[in-house]
Amino acid sequence: MSDVQQGKSLMAMQHAFFSVLPEKILQYIKLATDASPLPPGGENFTIIPDALLLKPGTVALLTIRDPRLAVPSAYRTLARFGLSHGSGRLNFLLSTGLIWSQALYDYYVSNGIQPLVVDGDDVMTNENFVRYLCSCAGLEPDEVYTTWSAPTEEEREGIHPMFYASQGTLIESSGIIPGRAAKNMDMAEEVRKWDAEFGEDVGLIREAVESAMPYYRYLHERRLKMPEE
Secondary structure, three states, X not given: OOOOOOOOOOOOOOOHHHHEOHHHHHHHHHHHHOOOOOOOOOOOOEOOOHHHHOOOOOOOEEEEOOHHHHHHHHHHHHHHOOOHHHHOHHHHHHHHOXXXXXXXXXXXXXXXXXXXXXXXXXXXXXXXXXHHHHHHOOOOHHHOOOEOOOOOHHHHHOOOHHHHHHHHHHHHOOEOOHHHOHHHOOHXXXXXXXXXXXXXXXXXXXXXXXXXXXXXXXXXXXXXXXXXX
């Protein structure tokens, strides 16, 4: 019996920029060096063939988060990996920019498919939204977990250090933390802290946030909403 017949679904998660064709990355680097944006289009810019991206039954889900939180978080993670200065200006802009997510969104729309764009704030602050998202994605809403057990010391010792460095907050949690949503934080105060935290690299943080923000707004306007919204 196939997995489909057993009611199973294959779930694959990846950062959009990891799948970008090398020539597209070089094009982006050239334009980023010239301080010019790379306009997204409807073409497949990835190493993944159309046959897989557009396979019937596939649900495209794009997650976004306010760059004022996502970009500093990425920098902190890279620092824990031992990559100073966010791994370098171009690499940092490449990995934190939402341009690839917008390009992927445009690609799907150009092929008659409406991706599910999900803002982290909605997931973190509304359990009903999470259940609604599941129903839209073909998953069982009643199986949603919003709390879980924190890891034991033995489980913690078995976690790879690199994985812990990037997922530590989630690993140590025991449920969704609404207070970490952008709309529940004083974003002006968060930005004011950057100078003290990032020092000489604060300019890199600001540049990456400013670069990502237009694409975030584009996708945020097209995000999945509850029917009553």
